[in-house]
Amino acid sequence: MLKRSSKILITLEHSNHYAGGIVVDSTEVKIIKLAKRGNHQAFSDLVDLYKNKIYHLGYRMLGNKQEAEDITQETFLRVYKSIHKYDAKYKFSTWIFRIGTNLCIDRLRKRKNAFSLDAETIEGEGIDGYDILPSEDDSPDQQLIISETQRHVRKAIDKLPEKYKSVIVLRYLHDLSLQEIGDILHMPVTTVKTRVHRGREYLRKKLEHGNLL
Amino acid sequence: MNERVLTLKGVGKVNCKQVNSLLHEYLDGDLTGVKLHQLSHHLDTCSNCKENLVQLEKTEALTRSLPKSPVPDDLSNKIMDAIPMNSGNRWMRWAKQYPAMAAAAVFVIIMTGSLFAINEPDSKLIVSGSGMEYVVIKDNQVIVPEGQTVNGDLVVENGEIIVEGTVNGKVTLIDSEINLLASAEKVAGGVTHIDQTLDWIWYKISGFFDLFKKE
Known part of the structure; x- marks a missing residue:
């Protein structure tokens, strides 16, 4: 019975309601309530609402399809197991992004410990561990479309140190505000700003080096 | 300025x-x-x-x-497959989480079920015990005829026992009546009434352990 009602809810109310300038997605609020009560269909709807965002986050943070998929699955598994702990006072997107980002950071740290990938010879120069990793694993067709510029930008992001990478990815690829990034990463906005500044400088140097600027 | x-x-x-x-x-x-x-x-x-x-x-x-890379088509399915709820309903997940509680719950359900079985209104007369061969059974009445001596115990369920003779053993009554035509001394081992369901369970359980004792 519940399954059916949630499906109807989605088809009838798939619109955002504007309340005092703040976007309140009532559909999402209802879906989350149902999912909290263990409704299967509602959880599956929640997956459909957020899977792309988490996949893109994983893809940019980790640089390959397989790990992006893994991280998306792990994120939703965690969401499923701890949705009863989610406090509806806060934005759901902040909560799920926190889970996803933390999982990505954990992987990056493990990777670093396992291979010492960051042991670059000269500042940004030469071959380092990241070059060995399969970062571009799109089909040949897609690779034709990807321009040299995009390849450079991807690589520059891939090489960003982990603490700058998370803020840069959330800021520029997910278009989140500095405040939201602070909420996701549990750090003051001033720290987020410092990291955005340093990350931006790092990227600039890399892109300048690739004659893109 | x-x-x-x-x-x-x-x-x-x-x-x-x-x-x-x-x-x-x-x-x-x-x-x-x-x-x-x-x-x-x-x-x-x-x-x-x-x-x-x-x-x-x-x-x-x-x-x-930077363009977003395409999301695999089967991502939703893969996510949902990794979620444990697909491999069982809520009760199963709960049971896996708290096995002791689940076992207790199963026990309670079975016991409750057996209570209903016990309390069936159309229960039949059951007579058992070592003194069986001396009694006469008529409808739902168990009669110990006058002058007859029962050398053993009697258990009567869902009926009435009329003691005209003598019983040397015990008489146990389960949801049953006893009709002593003379004095109660005619039942040497005493009379036990079991009417309540809980008593019944206790009786059954102690009987179960008695089986082991005998062996």
Whole structure:
């Protein structure tokens, strides 16, 4: 019975309601309530609402399809197991992004410990561990479309140190505000700003080096 | 007014390193008022910093413009397959989480079920015990005939026992009546009434353990 009602809810109310300038997605609020009560269909709807965002986050943070998929699955598994702990006072997107980002950071740290990938010879120069990793694993067709510029930008992001990478990815690829990034990463906005500044400088140097600027 | 002029006068003294941090604040949309003036004045005179700003703006634009890679079609299915609820319903998940509680719950359900079975209204007369061969059974009545001596115990369920003779053993009554035509002394081992369901369970359980004792 519940399954059916949630499906109807989605088809009838798939619109955002504007309340005092703040976007309140009532559909999402209802879906989350149902999912909290263990409704299967509602959880599956929640997956459909957020899977792309988490996949893109994983893809940019980790640089390959397989790990992006893994991280998306792990994120939703965690969401499923701890949705009863989610406090509806806060934005759901902040909560799920926190889970996803933390999982990505954990992987990056493990990777670093396992291979010492960051042991670059000269500042940004030469071959380092990241070059060995399969970062571009799109089909040949897609690779034709990807321009040299995009390849450079991807690589520059891939090489960003982990603490700058998370803020840069959330800021520029997910278009989140500095405040939201602070909420996701549990750090003051001033720290987020410092990291955005340093990350931006790092990227600039890399892109300048690739004659893109 | 004076203050502002003074600040603007000091603009030239802002070095390029300081301007770099102003550039980032500007890109974050945080720069207003005097600081914004300072920056704009510096950029008018310093081509290096101006070039820096252009480069940073391009960096932002290039990073933002990075296309999102296509999401695999079967991602939803893969996610849902990894969720444990697909491998069982809520009760099963709960049971896996708290096995002891689940076992207790199963026990309670079975016991409750057996209670209903016990309390069936159309229960039949059951007579058992070692003194069986001396009694006469008529409808739901168990009669110990006059002059007859029962050398053993009797258990009567859902009926009535009429003792005209003598019973040397015990008489146990389960939801049954006893009719002693003379005195109670005719039952040497005493009479036990079991009417309540809980007593019944206890009786059954102790009987179960008695089986082991005998063996």
